Amino acid sequence: MKSQASTLLAEVRTFRQNHPDVRYVDLIALDIPGHFYGKRYPIEMLEKVAAGSPLKLPQNAVLLGAQGGLFKIGDYCFHDGDPDANRRLVPGTLKPVSWESQPLGQMLITSDGTEAPIEFEPREVLAKVLERLHHKGIHPVVAFELEFYLFDKKLDNGLPQFARDPLSGDADDQPNLHIERLSRFSEVLDDMAQTAKDQGIDITVITAELGPGQFEINFGHLDDGLRAADWAALFCRSTRGVALKHGYRASFMAKPYLQFPGSGMHVHVSLYDGAGNNVLAAHQQQPLRHAVAGCLELLPHCMPIFSPNHNAFRRLGGTVNAATRASWGFEDRDACVRIPDSDPRNLRIEHRLASADANPYLVLAAILVGLEHGLETKREPIAPLNEDRSSGTDFPVEMLDAVRTMQHQPVLRDKLGAEFIDVYCENKRQDHLAFQQEIHAREYRWFL
Known part of the structure; x- marks a missing residue:
């Protein structure tokens, strides 16, 4: 874990050196219908996450429908308290976004490889098969x-x-x-x-x-x-x-x-x-x-x-x-x-x-x-x-x-x-x- 944190921290710091005008980074993951969800983080907060600070997003964000709404699926969404779940940064995916009007970065996040992966997260499903x-x-x-x-x-x-x-x-x-x-x-x-x-x-x-x-x-x-x-x-x-x-x-x-x-x-x-x-x-x-x-x-x-x-x-x-x-x-x-x-x-x-x-x-x-x-x-x-x-x-x-x-x-x-x-x-x-x-x-x- 220390080795991965060191690698991620180096990646973020190198990115900041190469792209000093970038103030925010979109942390994104794919939900079940194949749409990206996530959060926009200040670059200095991303450095803290890379160093080991927790990264949590709602577990049920993975369950969004094609139009972004939540469905009652078993006890998820409406009877589980809408809990957070840990995510981690995917090394090597911090890149500049060139198609927005303002300088921006993006980086993939995932629950696979965390202590409690989300069983229905698409990337976790593939990770288990591999x-x-x-x-x-x-x-x-x-x-x-x-x-x-x-x-x-x-x-x-x-x-x-x-x-x-x-x-x-x-x-x-x-x-x-x-x-x-x-x-x-x-x-x-x-x-x-x-x-x-x-x-x-x-x-x-x-x-x-x-x-x-x-x-x-x-x-x-x-x-x-x-x-x-x-x-x-x-x-x-x-x-x-x-x-x-x-x-x-x-x-x-x-x-x-x-x-x-x-x-x-x-x-x-x-x-x-x-x-x-x-x-x-x-x-x-x-x-x-x-x-x-x-x-x-x-x-x-x-x-x-x-x-x-x-x-x-x-x-x-x-x-x-x-x-x-x-x-x-x-x-x-x-x-x-x-x-x-x-x-x-x-x-x-x-x-x-x-x-x-x-x-x-x-x-x-x-x-x-x-x-x-x-x-x-x-x-x-x-x-x-x-x-x-x-x-x-x-x-x-x-x-x-x-x-x-x-x-x-x-x-x-x-x-x-x-x-x-x-x-x-x-x-x-x-x-x-x-x-x-x-x-x-x-x-x-x-x-x-």
Whole structure:
């Protein structure tokens, strides 16, 4: 603990030397729906926290709904006295914020690694999964890919408008994959990439996707799953901020346009043993097949994680490269679990089902549990799509059905934690019901 405090204190003091104009730092963590919550600390108080002073925030901040409200979940929120819970600073995450009007810093905080971690905190859920795998001698290497849309900064009666092409001033309403779109939007995209790099995120490939104003950013591969998920979370925050600075809105909403492709979160995962050997490539890739089978078996039960809201379910099926059933295939983007062509050293799965607005900590935790389950049970998967285009198993496509399918699944309750499963399912159930408590104008048109 003394060593960690010394490291954190050095990090804060170095930051203060390099950024003397920064007076406040946002201490932030991701809640269940995938939004950041936290507090803005004076920089001198942050130095005291780094030296060992307690850092406490309400435990129930993790339970906030999509709109920030609290739901009654068991005894939480309304019958527990709203207690504080300890958090700690995440080393290496203190970075400048360049998209605000005033100099500011930000730093991740978490309950994992404290004396009493919050069982349903997303980062803690992933931390426990990774710790269990490490004890088994399995070391994941992870890379995220995130798709997002740029919109005009101004909404039209609450509805998004196409982003304006900086060259012509016209709406970017021609969906395509042309490289010229990267050039036309280079000013904002370059700033997004550089800002992410300033946050310590390894940005690699940038792609103009099929939808109008839609792009994809790839991150480098990491042998630290927590850090990989940190990158995905922090990228979403900085990208939205940079977009506003340039006169756009950036959104990771799963399906902003019915007629155009949705935005996904693709996760590449390979597994290595303590000697650095690729576990999936051993024995003529038999472990790969087992891992795929485990992922597909648990996938229908993880849908509230992969599609965390009403809009995310709209993304499934009917558009380009969006699966409608739990499936797998070699070099097949229609599959939920794709096996990219690679040499044995880099053999991996690409999990393509999650929406871009899903919680990256929970998505990765669910994928790893699927891989772990497959390696334990050693079952053969269904036929790949390369052999049978109709291959696949059904999964829920509506939230309440998905929650029922998830809540009592014994493997998930064991490996993700029963307390987390119950809290998460009730959070999603209450969010969905709250969403339904508004009558849309279409209902009046149809039924009045």
